[in-house]
Amino acid sequence: MDGRLTAKEFAAEFDENLDYGRLYTEYRRLADEQAALRRLATLVAQRVEPMEVFGAVADEMRRCVPAFTAGLWRFETDGEITIVAAAADPAALAKWPVGTRTPVEGNTIATLVQRSDRPARLDSYDHVAGPIAARTRAVGVRAAVAVPIIVDGRVWGLAAVGSVQPGPMPADTETRISRFAELIATAVVAADRDEQNRQLLAEASRRLSLVDALLEGRAFDEWSLREVAGSLRLPINGPFVVVAAHVPTVGDEPLPEIESKLRSLDIFSAWRLLPDVQVGIVHVKSDQKLDMVIGLLSRMTTAQVGVSAAFGHLRDTPQALHVARMMLHGPTDSTSSVAVFDGSILATAAISAPDVMVQTVGAALDGFGDLPDEDREMLFETFRVWQDSGASVTAVADRLYCHPNTVRHRLRRIEKRTGRSLSRPRDLAELCLLFEVYRRLM
Numbered sequence: 001m002d003g004r005l006t007a008k009e010f011a012a013e014f015d016e017n018l019d020y021g022r023l024y025t026e027y028r029r030l031a032d033e034q035a036a037l038r039r040l041a042t043l044v045a046q047r048v049e050p051m052e053v054f055g056a057v058a059d060e061m062r063r064c065v066p067a068f069t070a071g072l073w074r075f076e077t078d079g080e081i082t083i084v085a086a087a088a089d090p091a092a093l094a095k096w097p098v099g100t101r102t103p104v105e106g107n108t109i110a111t112l113v114q115r116s117d118r119p120a121r122l123d124s125y126d127h128v129a130g131p132i133a134a135r136t137r138a139v140g141v142r143a144a145v146a147v148p149i150i151v152d153g154r155v156w157g158l159a160a161v162g163s164v165q166p167g168p169m170p171a172d173t174e175t176r177i178s179r180f181a182e183l184i185a186t187a188v189v190a191a192d193r194d195e196q197n198r199q200l201l202a203e204a205s206r207r208l209s210l211v212d213a214l215l216e217g218r219a220f221d222e223w224s225l226r227e228v229a230g231s232l233r234l235p236i237n238g239p240f241v242v243v244a245a246h247v248p249t250v251g252d253e254p255l256p257e258i259e260s261k262l263r264s265l266d267i268f269s270a271w272r273l274l275p276d277v278q279v280g281i282v283h284v285k286s287d288q289k290l291d292m293v294i295g296l297l298s299r300m301t302t303a304q305v306g307v308s309a310a311f312g313h314l315r316d317t318p319q320a321l322h323v324a325r326m327m328l329h330g331p332t333d334s335t336s337s338v339a340v341f342d343g344s345i346l347a348t349a350a351i352s353a354p355d356v357m358v359q360t361v362g363a364a365l366d367g368f369g370d371l372p373d374e375d376r377e378m379l380f381e382t383f384r385v386w387q388d389s390g391a392s393v394t395a396v397a398d399r400l401y402c403h404p405n406t407v408r409h410r411l412r413r414i415e416k417r418t419g420r421s422l423s424r425p426r427d428l429a430e431l432c433l434l435f436e437v438y439r440r441l442m
Contacts (some may be wrong), residue, residue: 054085065160106130367417
């Protein structure tokens with residue numbers, strides 16, 4: 001100092017600097033608290049394991065208040081409370097270790113928070129009864145303040161700090177630890193969502209595995225098959241159909257959200273996206289439901305879709321998948337991309353052994369190899385219409401807008417090029433099968 005101060009001047013100078021000291025102390029306290037909250041918020045945002053977050057919160061809360069002890073408790077459904085994190089000296093922690101469950105009895109700070117959903121304090125534990133109060137006294141705590149941890153509108157637990165000094169804790173203690181309680185609530189919500197997501201992913205993965213098992217025809221006894229059906233929310237008995245939709249690009253779903261859309265129509269199904277097809281096992285309890293399925297499929301996609309014939313038991317799923325896949329190669333109605341297997345004997349024979357059938361029919365069709373494509377298709381179309389018209393030449397002529405003699409001439413050309421006669425039953429059966437295989441597979 002440049003000069004000496006009088007006693008009066010010194011007192012004024014001291015009071016002024018004392019105010020600055022208090023302001024600076026408060027500023028440092030707030031800065032430390034905000035830094036602690038930011039560190040904890042970072043842990044929550046990084047999806048750190050909840051128990052690690054709980055421990056960090058207890059440590060920061062104890063340091064920032066400051067307090068002798070700090071802890072977090074979770075209310076259980078059986079009337080007990082579990083300590084999930086604590087910060088104190090080792091001797092105190094040993095008397096109330098993390099994980100301890102204690103009955104919520106007596107007029108303790110836990111019961112006050114649980115009943116009121118509001119912060120609570122106890123300025124003395126000297127005359128408080130109950131196991132929680134006894135543990136608190138054993139730790140050495142004489143006064144405590146707690147705030148509720150609210151998750152989804154209910155009291156999940158509480159955050160509390162304790163003092164070993166006689167008398168009440170500072171008046172702003174509730175406000176200060178409430179900020180930490182809010183972070184805990186956020187961490188709990190985040191952990192719950194992560195767990196729900198894990199469960200959903202696990203359930204989805206299990207459903208896909210079960211669908212694969214049915215499609216591949218893995219051996220199940222009757223009881224196991226019922227469990228599989230229950231997990232997929234399908235009845236064990238049909239009728240069912242298998243739907244196979246062509247995937248134009250790997251990873252794309254030609255029938256997005258098809259399961260939920262069918263469910264809205266009260267139709268249960270289970271689906272699997274494979275590299276080349278999207279496959280579904282669909283329960284159709286009536287012809288009306290089947291028509292609804294086909295109508296929905298037609299509206300949803302322009303990709304080729306094959307539908308098997310109805311079958312009665314889930315054990316028959318692999319055969320139905322084979323049929324649905326084969327229908328992807330056959331013709332569809334001109335107004336729809338959906339091809340439904342009709343279950344006829346000819347159609348069944350045509351697709352029962354596709355590789356063998358294609359090879360055999362290919363050899364039989366060699367007699368048409370020298371014809372232009374348009375001419376060959378005209379002959380094949382004439383035979384198809386002749387079949388559908390009950391072998392009536394007149395009806396064929398009317399449908400194809402030509403003279404009956406033209407129809408007869410085309411049929412004779414087919415007989416000549418295949419070496420088979422339409423008047424011999426065996427030859428006729430072979431011709432019908434030949435053109436069925438060509439139509440569906442070639």
